[in-house]
Amino acid sequence: MKIKSAKSNLIHLLSLAVLTMPSFALVSLLYNLPLKPQVLQAKSSIKLESSHITIKAVGDIVAGTNFPDYRLPKNPNELFPSKVKQKLKGADILFGNYESTLTKHPYSTKDTNQDMVFAFRSPPEYARLFSQVGFDVMSVANNHSMDFGEVGFRDTIKNLDSAGVVAVGAKNQIRYSTVKGIPIAWIGFCFNIYCNSVNDLETAKNLVNIAKQKAKIVVISMHVGTEGRDALRVKNKTELFYGQNRGNSLKFAREMVDAGADLILGHGPHVPRAMEVYKGKLIAYSLGNFVGYKTLSTSGDKGKSMILEAKINSQGNFISGNIIPIQLNKNGIPQLDKSFQSVKLVQSLTKIDFQNTKLQIHNHGKLIIN
Secondary structure (H helix, E strand, O other), X not given: OOEEOOOOOOOOEEEOOOOOOOOXXXXXXXXXXXXXXXXXXXXXXXXXXXXXXXXXXXXXXEOOEOOOOOEOOOOHHHHOOHHHHHXXXXXXXXEEEEOOOEOOOOOOOOOOOXXXXXXXXXXXXXXXXXXXXXXXXXXXXXXXXXXXXHHHHHHHHHHHHHOOOEEEOOOOEEEXXXXXXXXXXXXXXXXXXXXXXXXXXXXXXXXXXHHHHHOOEEEEEEEOOOOOOOOOOOOOOOOXXXXXXXXXXXXXXXXXXXXXXXXXXXXXXXXXXXXXXXXXXXXEOOEOEEXXXXXXXXXXXXXXXXXXXXXXXXXXXXXXXXXXXXXXXXXXXXXXXXXXHHHHHHHHHHHHHOOOOOEEEOOOOEEEEO
């Protein structure tokens, strides 16, 4: 499936009016992002109201940066090796979290001279690369969305949309698609004020309720949790990182399912986390890093990654899935992992964090309901 001009299936864009916040001009601006309607078109000829759809999803993507120094590949195509691109195919929808900006705006909102402060900026033409690889939907709700301010954020959304990749993540935004005759809603969340907040559960549940009125399936992207090698565990408590309240991922994800969400795709900790099936819905608490060209650390568990494949029925219930194991090389480029290290890691974490889950993870990555 590629995102193309309207032909048989129609995407609707809903920009929701909400309470104004006069003291936050930035937020007010983001409510009115000019996003164009688009179409997600099935990759094969399927009768309407098919019995299921298949979604593939990956975690954090930073395709190199040209700020504050130059760390871009000579050939952008090397970011997605051919064997990895092949594994990204075969789904009705391919999703990723784009944790950078696509802009030429020269001024960052961050002081990168400070410890642990990073600003990422990639060339706008990289948006076409993501489309060519096969990405259909990308979340831009994360802590690097505003690295280059309002201009950079708007540029990123505009450039992704123009390349045929649906960008989701502006505040109070829901985007809709129809795949195989099944209407789907997409909502992106993070922990910053310019995103739909994982810490504002009532507003989040209201967005899900609104989305459910038009869509059979609601997919949630959540950028949540602390970071790094000590961030592997899913804990039912608020996670803090450098003074930031990064939400309670378990509470947020489950309450979104309670409100009507059908699939939760997590990212942000930069390591994989456990998965569970909760009330018939799949929750992947973190998909880890996927591309981090000379930007993201790939040491230890931070280099373990995956392509998550999830098959869900027309009611949003999880049927089966697969973890395709990925290992990032020293430059942050994904490679197929023949030793299945990320599968073993997620398998172990799931047994520890969700002992009573109905989800079973086989040694080669197959996901089934017990």
